[in-house]
Amino acid sequence: MVARRVDPDVLATIVGGRGVPVVAITGSNGKTTTARFTAALLRGEGVAVAHNSSGSNLVQGVTTLAVGFADLRGGLPYGALVAEVDEGALLVVADELRPRALVIVDLFRDQLDRFGELHALGEALDTVASGLPADRALVVNADDPLVASLAAGRAGRRVTFGFDVGVSLDRITRAADTIRCPRCRHALAYRTVHLSHMGDWACDACGFARPDLDVAVTAVEVTGLDETRCTIRLPDESTIDLAIPQAGIHVAYDAAAAVATVIALDMPVTHAAEALAGIRPAFGRIETIALPDGRSVVLAFSKNPTSFNTTFRALASEGEPRHLLVAASNTLVDGEDFAWLWDVDVESVAPRIEDAVISGTRADELATRLKYAGVDPARMTVVEDRPAALDAALANVPPGDRLTVVAGYTPTIEIREEMHRRGWTGRFWEQ
Amino acid sequence: MTSPSLDPGAPAVARPDPAPTPAADLPPIRIAHLWPSLLNVAGDGGNVTAVEARSRWRGIVTETVGYEAGDPVPDLTAFDIVFVQGGQDVEMALVAADLPRVAGTLRAAADAGVVMLPVCAGLQLMGHAYVPSAGEALEGAHVLDLETHGGSQRFMQHAAVEVTIDGETETVVGFENHSGVTELGPGAVPFGRIVAGAGNNGLDGSEGARRDNVFATYLHGPVLPKNPWLADVLVRIALSRKVGQRVVLAPLDDALERRAHDVALAKAMRNRGRRTAITPARLHRRAS
Numbered sequence: 001m002v003a004r005r006v007d008p009d010v011l012a013t014i015v016g017g018r019g020v021p022v023v024a025i026t027g028s029n030g031k032t033t034t035a036r037f038t039a040a041l042l043r044g045e046g047v048a049v050a051h052n053s054s055g056s057n058l059v060q061g062v063t064t065l066a067v068g069f070a071d072l073r074g075g076l077p078y079g080a081l082v083a084e085v086d087e088g089a090l091l092v093v094a095d096e097l098r099p100r101a102l103v104i105v106d107l108f109r110d111q112l113d114r115f116g117e118l119h120a121l122g123e124a125l126d127t128v129a130s131g132l133p134a135d136r137a138l139v140v141n142a143d144d145p146l147v148a149s150l151a152a153g154r155a156g157r158r159v160t161f162g163f164d165v166g167v168s169l170d171r172i173t174r175a176a177d178t179i180r181c182p183r184c185r186h187a188l189a190y191r192t193v194h195l196s197h198m199g200d201w202a203c204d205a206c207g208f209a210r211p212d213l214d215v216a217v218t219a220v221e222v223t224g225l226d227e228t229r230c231t232i233r234l235p236d237e238s239t240i241d242l243a244i245p246q247a248g249i250h251v252a253y254d255a256a257a258a259v260a261t262v263i264a265l266d267m268p269v270t271h272a273a274e275a276l277a278g279i280r281p282a283f284g285r286i287e288t289i290a291l292p293d294g295r296s297v298v299l300a301f302s303k304n305p306t307s308f309n310t311t312f313r314a315l316a317s318e319g320e321p322r323h324l325l326v327a328a329s330n331t332l333v334d335g336e337d338f339a340w341l342w343d344v345d346v347e348s349v350a351p352r353i354e355d356a357v358i359s360g361t362r363a364d365e366l367a368t369r370l371k372y373a374g375v376d377p378a379r380m381t382v383v384e385d386r387p388a389a390l391d392a393a394l395a396n397v398p399p400g401d402r403l404t405v406v407a408g409y410t411p412t413i414e415i416r417e418e419m420h421r422r423g424w425t426g427r428f429w430e431q
Numbered sequence: 432m433t434s435p436s437l438d439p440g441a442p443a444v445a446r447p448d449p450a451p452t453p454a455a456d457l458p459p460i461r462i463a464h465l466w467p468s469l470l471n472v473a474g475d476g477g478n479v480t481a482v483e484a485r486s487r488w489r490g491i492v493t494e495t496v497g498y499e500a501g502d503p504v505p506d507l508t509a510f511d512i513v514f515v516q517g518g519q520d521v522e523m524a525l526v527a528a529d530l531p532r533v534a535g536t537l538r539a540a541a542d543a544g545v546v547m548l549p550v551c552a553g554l555q556l557m558g559h560a561y562v563p564s565a566g567e568a569l570e571g572a573h574v575l576d577l578e579t580h581g582g583s584q585r586f587m588q589h590a591a592v593e594v595t596i597d598g599e600t601e602t603v604v605g606f607e608n609h610s611g612v613t614e615l616g617p618g619a620v621p622f623g624r625i626v627a628g629a630g631n632n633g634l635d636g637s638e639g640a641r642r643d644n645v646f647a648t649y650l651h652g653p654v655l656p657k658n659p660w661l662a663d664v665l666v667r668i669a670l671s672r673k674v675g676q677r678v679v680l681a682p683l684d685d686a687l688e689r690r691a692h693d694v695a696l697a698k699a700m701r702n703r704g705r706r707t708a709i710t711p712a713r714l715h716r717r718a719s
Contacts, residue, residue, distance in 0.1 A: 174471050340474050364690045368656050
């Protein structure tokens, strides 16, 4: 942040006017993974990419990205800069970044005590997206009605992505947000629902409907905790088959977003399959860590109702969670109000949970939530301290078996750092 | 609040540990959950979950019916507990548009002593009107003698409220997140007195509103899971009214709930004296 204090326009100075295309990726869930996929696709096509791979996506992190990758004269020796930007921070840095492509992956309610109401966030993003010059591309998730409605009057390139798979992969639950028409507020009709409120939607009252898809996922299959296979249709009707070593339906959305972004930059995606075949999950995104004793830990960062539900769905493909460590803490980035835990569908996973260690400074809230979802308190242990909780949870895991860790941002970092201290994994920023 | 309590058998002096009413003697609790898909933020669905779960653990049957905008309007006097929860501004306006259809039966149910727990936007909608800082006023259901105006300040913090119901006084905790400024008329009394937090308006120390068995609050959390006393009071009043004599609920192990209560209380007390905690400043563009 020193750089911004010395020169408040440092971002604009470094990035602006040097011809380096900037991609700004924002939204509620999937920013980090989409940015990693986008960077991998571009590198696959031979482009040198600067990327905030540590997931530092606030104003400071984005500035650090540009400063850190700039050479001594303040120029960028890279062919493209991929910036994951917090949906709140985007409003501050959008003008300075002058992105060639602005990517909005989805909008879910996330920490009402940080972002305020979802509609207010939508209006703010609408202002930013509408102000994007006509020679820049807006990349939007057409399956998310609120995202699809942004910058309606803007002249300029727009690339849409979504699912064209014919059958529903999810149902509307109480975590869903935009299930009414963003234009006229009438209840939306869904032909298919794929993830929370995302799907093939239409408004019977005003006729607003999901835009045509430029980039479409036409098939998706989660084949385990370490692989999702999908087929993506490109604007020229050709298709690419991807096997991505990460679990979840949402991974296919992130892949489609990344492909659409590269297309928006007028770059090819010829090497997409190889580029994404070797990509490791971003830190804590259903990341499997092997322990020296033959057991394993699956680390699943979750931060809002939709990300929790998405994580649980992906884990369910392998019958998890059975041995669970779950943690939540109130911090500046994790928020103060955890009422949203009651919007998570914990009920559907409760019968699978054999034992649960509950940790973090808001262990109290989590434990109560689990109890009311049907987890017997006799199966629960509250251990606020994170390293001690890791030990307590691992004590429940038989030889060769797996521990599932579902945790908020700060406790995920703490637990991962503890596993690094024990020599089980590298630091996430070294990946 | 002039009407008598509808907890008919309330003793003048608390007796020590009266025998619980056998669950087999208790009828099912009929629950109405109003506009569940519109008024659905901030986890308030957990209040319904809490009443259902605590009843189930005691062997008491519950039946929950959801009412969505446009559905055939149910006769709410035939229910025992009615939930109206928090929602965001856009959804609140949609409920207000549907409200004239439901307001009559809501008032009849309140008059008949049906237990109601309106929370946040639910509280505002049960009043006479919600008058935003900009835009048109929303007419309420006139269940509660109160009116709310949009304020310039957002109250967003842990809060603690001293609540007295049927001679029992407890501290109820939760998280307030609203910018409405609510004033009560003479036909309502506060749900409780603010110990920490802003309450109805940040000025007069009042929190929420009550008349008959309508208990309205701004507190999210959700409020019932971490205030098991309040959850049980609502269930007890509803069942006592239904069977016509004072019901005694079997005790439950509330160790986890009490811990959640105490953590929230400690957080609220650290905020004591502050009118507001956090503003979503990052949503405002940098002035340049």
